[in-house]
Amino acid sequence: MSGTTPDVRSVDVRRYFEVPRHRWRTVLAVAVLGVGAVGGYAALAPSSYEATSLVRVSPVGTDPFSSGRTPDQLVNTDSEAQIARSSDVAGLAAASLPGGRSPEAMRAHLAVTPSSDTATLRLTYDAGSQQAAIEGVNAFATAYLAHREADARARQEEMLRDVEEALDEARAALLTAEEALASAVEGSAQAREADADRQFALRDVQALSDRRGDLRAVSFEPGSVLDEADRAAAGSPADDTLFLAGGVLAALVLAVAAAFARDRLDRRVGSGRGAGEAAGAPLLAEIPVGTASLALVEDPAGPAAESYRMLRALLVPALRRRGTRVLLVADLTGPAHRALPGANLATALAEALGDVVLLTPGWRGAAAPALAPLAAAGGTGKVTLHTTTVTGLRVAHGEATDGGLRDVIAGEEFRTLVTELTDGGAWVVLDSSGDLTPSEVITLAGTAGAAVLVARSRETATADLASLATALERLDTPIAGCALVVPAPTRKARHTRA
Template identity: 30%
Template sequence: MEATRPVTADLSHYVGVFRRHWWVVLAATGAGLGIGAAVTQALPRVYESSTSVLVQAVDQDTNASGGRTKGAINLDTEAQLVPSGAVATKAAALLRSPVSPIELAHDVSVEVPANTTVLVISFEADNPRDAQAGSHAFAEAYLRNREEAARSVLDQKIKTLNLKVRQLTTNLTSINSRLAKAPNGSSDRSNLESLRSNSQNQLNSLTGKLNELTTATVDAGSIISDAREPEEPTSPNALLNIATGTMLGLLAGLALAFMRERFDRRLRTAADVRDRGHIPVLAALDERTTPHFDDVLQPYGPGGRVFNRLRNEILASLSPGDQIIVVTGASRGSSTTLVAANLAAALARTGSDVVLVGAHLPDSVVDAAPLARMLGVTAMPGLSDLLAGRIGLERAMQRTPRIPSLRVITTGGAATAAGLMQSQRLRDTLQALRQQTGYVVIEAPSTSSSADAQSLASLADAAILAVELRRAKRPALLDAAEQLSRVGTPLLGAVVLPHLTGMPRSAAEENLPAVALSAQRPDETAVLDDDRTQPMRIPTGPPARPPRQGDGSEEVTAVIDLTTVAKPGGGQPGSKPASSPEKPAEK
C-alpha cells in the first residue's frame, strides 16, 4: 500500500480480523458442532406413523359458511375431532394402553391434504410398533365415533317418525269412527272425509320415509392407507441439529473474534491507529513497501516512493521557519529508526541540507550500530559524546556517502550521564543546527521508554509518530499523543509499519568497520583518533598524544573503556585519564 491518505475499513479489514483470530472462530465452530452432536444423542428417539382416512358424508354433515371445502363435509372440523376426548378414549380402549387418553391425544396430529376429503392421522411414539398401533387406533376410533354419531342421528329420526306415524294412525282411526256415524249427504260427513284423506296422505308419506331410514346403512368413511411401521426416527434430526449447532458456533466465534479485536489493546491495522487512536495516518507501509537496511535509501523503490510522498505532505504542513522534526515511536523497537532515516533521506533528495540526529541514547555501544550501518557511517563518535563535551558539533556530524546533502549525528557510545536530553548543551546544539542547516530530523526514543521524547519534542517544530503494528498498544499511542500535546508540539500524524520481526544485515553492513565492537583486554582502552575512523588501542595511562587545538569547537580525545561500558577515565586503579567528560580541554 503506497497511498499516504488515511485508510478506510473495507472487506480486507474484516478478513484480517478473521485471520488474526481464526482459532477462536474454529474453536467456537467445533464447540457448536459438538453441542449439536451431543444434543442429537441426548434427545429421545421419536417415531411417527401415519394413516390416511377417506371421510364419507353422512346426513348430519353440514359445511360452515366460507369453509375451505365446497362439499357437505367440513374437514377442518373433522380434523379437530380426531384428538377429541371421545376419540382418544376409544383409541385408548383399542390400544389397551395404561396411558390416559389426554396424554395419548398429545401425540396425535392431523393433516388435511388440499382439495381432498382425506385426513392423514399421525401418531408419535418412542418405538416404531407403538407409533404404528397408535395411528391405526386413532383412525379406527375416529371412524367408529363418526359412525356412532351418524347412527345416533339416524335412530333419533326413526324414533321421531314412529311417534308421528302413531299419532296419525290414532287420528285416522278417530276420523273413521266419526265418519261411520255421520248421515249421508251431511256437511259433517263431507268434512270428515276430507280430514281422513289428508291424514291418510301424511301417514303414507311418513311411512315411506320411515321405511327409507330403517333400511339405510351408515358409511362414515374408510381407511385407504393403513399405518406402517417406520424404519427411521423423525426426531431428533441429526443433520439439522449438527448444522444448526455448527452455524450457531460459527456466529458465536465471529462475534467473539470481533469482541477480541474491539477490546484488544494492540494496534493491528492502520485503521486501528486512525479510529481507535484518533491520529491521522500519514503513510501506511506493508511488508512489500517497508524498507530494509540494504534498500533504505533507494528513492525509486516502493518504500522510497512512499517516503517521497510523505516528505511532500510534511513540507506542505510545516509553517514558514519550521526546521526541526522529531520522530518518536509509540513502542520500543526499530520503527523510529527506519522512519527517521528514510524521512531524512527523502528531505535531502530535494537538495536541502539535512541533519539526522540519533537522539536515542543506547544502553551499549552495540546499540549504536543500526542508524550508522543504515547510512554507511561510523557508529562513533556521536551525540552522547557531543553532549558529554568530548567532541564538538562539526566532528559529530558525518556526511553520508550516498547523499552528500545528508549529514548524520549517530547516537555514539554508551550514555555516560543521566538527563542529557534535558541539558542546555542539547538546546544550544539544536539552535546551532537551525542556523547551519535546512532541516533537522531527530530520531527520538519511544514515549513509552522515557521522557526524552517529550523533552526533544518541546524543542522541535513538529512531531511524527512511528507505529509498529502488533507491538504498539492503544494506551501507549494515546499517551504518546498526550505527551506531545502537553509540550505544545504539533503532531502531524503517524507512519504505520508492519511488525518488524528481525533486522537483516545487508552487504554494506558487513563491510562496515567494527568500531569498538571487538573485545579488549582489561588493561587497554579504545581511543578514537581524530584523523582515522578506526579505533586504536593504547595502554592505560596518559594519552598517546595531547588533545589538539580545534577551530573554535571543543574537542577532546575520547577514551572509552569497553570493559566498563564506556565509563570515562577507565584504566588501572589510581591512573589519571588524559581528559575527563566533566572538564573538557581548553582551547
C-alpha cells in the same frame, strides 16, 4: 500533517475482512462454543417426529341436499375437530394399536386443524419415533371415521324406532277409523267424520312408511382419508437437519460479531489499518519480530529485514520531498528497547544512504550490543558520537555522564548538533524509545523534520497513538506514516543477537 496525507479514516470494505482475520482466536473460541452448544442440544434433546393425515368429512343426514347447501357447507369442521380429539375416538385409536397404549396419553400428542373453506381436517401426531408417529395419526384418522359412522348409525336406529312407533300409532288410528266408519249409518254425520279420520290416518301411514324407507336408504358415508401418513418429519429441532445447519451458521455469525465487538471494545492497536486510523496517517509497513528483547534483525533475507527495507523505501522519498534529513522514530512498542525499530530503521538507512547518525537519548548503557560504541567519531560539546559495527552508522546514547545525550536534548546545543550533522550530509534518526518523558519526546519532535510512528500490535494503546499524533500535528511536525510491529511466526523468528 501534510495536506496530501491520504484519509485513512474513509470507509474501506477490506476492514470488514481484516477484523475476523486479526481476531481469529475470538472467532474460533465463540464458534467452537456455539457449535458445541448446538451439538449438545441435539444430543440431549429428546427426539420427536410428526406425521400428518388429511381427512375428508362427508355430511351425514336423512336428506343432506334438502337445504340447498353444498356438502362442505353442511359440515361444521370446528365441531368435527373437537370430536376427532374426543376421549371416545382416542379410546378407539388406542384399542387398534398393540401395546395397551393410554388413550389420554395419545390425545396429548394429537393436534387437529379444521379447514375454514372445505370439509377437511388435518390430523398431526407427534411421537418419539417415525413409525410411532405414522401409526398414531393413521389410527386416529381411522378411529375418527369409525366413530363418526357408528354415531350416525346409532342416530339412524333411534330415528327408525321413532318412526316405527309413530307408524304403529297411525295404523291403530286407521283401524279405529275404519271400525267407526263400518258401524256408522251411511251418509250420516258420524260416517262422514269417521271417513275423514280414516283418510287422515291413511295419509299418516303412507307418509311414515315413506319416511321409514328413506331412513333405511340413506348412505351413512362418514368420510375418507385423503392423505394417509406414510412418513414423518422431524418434530423437534434436534432432529431437523435445517435446524442443525442453521445453528452452525448462527454460531459462525455470532463468532464474527463477537470479533467485531471485541475489536470495538479493545483499546489497543490490533491491525495495521487500526494503527493508521488512530494516527491519521498511512500505514507504511508491518514488521514481524520475535519475542526476544534487545533484538536486531540478523537475517538480511528475512521478512523483518524486508519490512525495514520497505519502510526505508517509502520514507526516504517522503523526507526528500519535505527537504529534511531529520527523522523522528516515535516508538510506542512498549518496554524500552524491546523491538528496536529506531535502531533497525537506522541500520537499513545506513545500508542505502551511507552516513546515518542514530541519536538515542532514552537509552541507558549499551542497550543493543550490535550498536555498542566502538570508538569516538565526533560530536559537539557534551555529546560524543561513536562508530558502530554497522558500516555508515554512528550512535549517541543518553548516558548520564560526560558525552551523554539525555542532558542536552532540551537545549540549543542539541539543535546545533543536529544542524551540524545534516549540514555535513548525514541523515539523523531521533529514536524516542527508552525511558524518555513525554516532554522529552515532544522536544525531539520539535527538532525533527518528519516523523514515523511505530506501534506494537495488541500492546500499544490506541489512545496513546492518537495522542502522540495530535501532539505532532500541533508542532507542525509532518507524519510521514506509521508502522506496526507484529508477532512473527515461531518458525520464522530467526533473528536475535545477544
